[in-house]
Amino acid sequence: MAGLAGRFARRWFSGLLGSPLQVPALGLHVRGPAMLASQKDFNNAVSQVKLLKEDPGNEVKLKLYALYKQEAARQNYVDLVSRLSASSESPSPEAPAADRKQPESDSLVVTSEDGITTIRLNRPAKKNALTTQMYHDIIAALQAASKDESAITVLTGSGDYYCSGNDLTNFTHLPAGGLEEMARSAAALLRDFVNCFIDFPKPLVAVVNGPAVGISVTILGLFDVVYATDRASFHTPFSHLGQSPEGCSSYTFPKIMGSSKAAEMLLFGKKLTAQEACAQGLVTEVFPDGTFQKEVWARLKAYSKLPPNAMRISKQIIRNREKEKLHAVNAEESSVLRERWQSDECMNAIASFLSRKAKL
Numbered sequence: 001m002a003g004l005a006g007r008f009a010r011r012w013f014s015g016l017l018g019s020p021l022q023v024p025a026l027g028l029h030v031r032g033p034a035m036l037a038s039q040k041d042f043n044n045a046v047s048q049v050k051l052l053k054e055d056p057g058n059e060v061k062l063k064l065y066a067l068y069k070q071e072a073a074r075q076n077y078v079d080l081v082s083r084l085s086a087s088s089e090s091p092s093p094e095a096p097a098a099d100r101k102q103p104e105s106d107s108l109v110v111t112s113e114d115g116i117t118t119i120r121l122n123r124p125a126k127k128n129a130l131t132t133q134m135y136h137d138i139i140a141a142l143q144a145a146s147k148d149e150s151a152i153t154v155l156t157g158s159g160d161y162y163c164s165g166n167d168l169t170n171f172t173h174l175p176a177g178g179l180e181e182m183a184r185s186a187a188a189l190l191r192d193f194v195n196c197f198i199d200f201p202k203p204l205v206a207v208v209n210g211p212a213v214g215i216s217v218t219i220l221g222l223f224d225v226v227y228a229t230d231r232a233s234f235h236t237p238f239s240h241l242g243q244s245p246e247g248c249s250s251y252t253f254p255k256i257m258g259s260s261k262a263a264e265m266l267l268f269g270k271k272l273t274a275q276e277a278c279a280q281g282l283v284t285e286v287f288p289d290g291t292f293q294k295e296v297w298a299r300l301k302a303y304s305k306l307p308p309n310a311m312r313i314s315k316q317i318i319r320n321r322e323k324e325k326l327h328a329v330n331a332e333e334s335s336v337l338r339e340r341w342q343s344d345e346c347m348n349a350i351a352s353f354l355s356r357k358a359k360l
């Protein structure tokens with residue numbers, strides 16, 4: 001067992017930290033918990049970590065990754081400042097706010113126009129991966145939209161992706177209570193998040209502007225209508241990630257597409273094209289990418305003029321008898337995932353992605 005653990009530890013750490021060449025060359029002093037460490041100290045620590053014979057456990061590995069990421073962030077900071085200095089002879093920190101380029105960091109943009117409230121995932125550089133803050137913001141946006149004047153609510157993405165699912169770096173932000181506490185609070189957040197979709201009272205439309213992954217796919221079963229560009233794809237690689245389905249997909253997908261097609265997606269991670277997803281009932285209609293935005297928004301504007309109360313009541317009749325079941329499914333999926341997130345299968349898959357060795 002010790003040999004196996006040793007092999008595991010070496011594989012994990014060499015995957016996570018890579019060869020010394022892959023370690024960011026900071027050329028800076030590195031701040032440790034109690035003192036300043038030099039770049040040499042840091043490189044030594046990286047080498048030592050690869051020689052550990054015992055697996056230090058998932059919690060310690062996530063802490064190591066989080067610390068490693070902080071170093072990478074310092075490097076990004078230095079790079080950005082040096083780019084700013086190069087692009088401007090006299091940087092003007094006193095420039096009035098209106099003249100400054102607004103940060104691209106508003107990860108969620110909510111607008112209301114023409115009877116439509118649009119919730120836009122806005123992290124295109126990260127393929128609209130969902131940070132913990134974004135889950136909270138989406139919950140708040142849905143709660144506000146359920147009470148606002150709009151007739152229809154839309155979820156869509158900025159850039160070339162609809163959403164790449166859960167941001168896998170969420171797992172590296174370990175609270176004081178460690179991995180167990182992280183899994184507990186993530187499961188609670190997941191449950192609240194999905195509950196908002198189950199209970200959303202107005203017509204909810206997904207405008208899938210590009211590939212969709214993970215939880216952004218599974219919750220589609222809780223939308224009323226799903227429009228997709230022909231560039232979109234639908235991927236739920238839960239087994240690859242050592243995880244299990246959420247978003248009520250363990251219930252909605254077999255209902256929508258039949259149990260064997262659902263199993264191909266949810267167990268084996270089969271990626272569907274937009275046309276396939278449409279043929280299987282997950283997507284309502286597919287549009288050519290070139291005319292996608294124009295056609296979809298024209299249609300939604302027309303629908304938003306329909307009597308809002310009639311639409312609400314019709315949705316209630318269609319959905320209400322399923323609600324209790326969906327809440328129970330959501331609770332079970334969240335609790336199973338709470339365990340999964342603490343498993344070696346899951347930790348290895350996340351470490352693999354974070355070390356840039358594995359993509360979907």
Ligand SMILES: CCCCCC/C=C/C(=O)SCCNC(=O)CCNC(=O)[C@H](O)C(C)(C)COP(=O)(O)OP(=O)(O)OC[C@H]1O[C@@H](n2cnc3c(N)ncnc32)[C@H](O)[C@@H]1OP(=O)(O)O
Pocket residue numbers: 125126127129130132135164165166167168169186187189190213214215216237238241243246353358359360
């Ligand atoms: C409250 C918690 C609830 C949790 C619910 C459970 C949810 C489960 C899921 O959603 S499982 C699905 C998780 N998602 C993934 O596994 C996708 C991982 N990403 C990829 O495989 C690829 O990035 C890609 C196929 C989506 C896109 O590949 P490519 O076109 O080659 O782009 P890049 O990989 O270069 O991506 C650009 C940039 O974005 C970062 N990024 C993309 N997706 C994620 C992600 N899900 N988490 C974190 N970061 C992501 C990627 O690392 C790149 O960053 P960089 O430029 O290198 O800093």
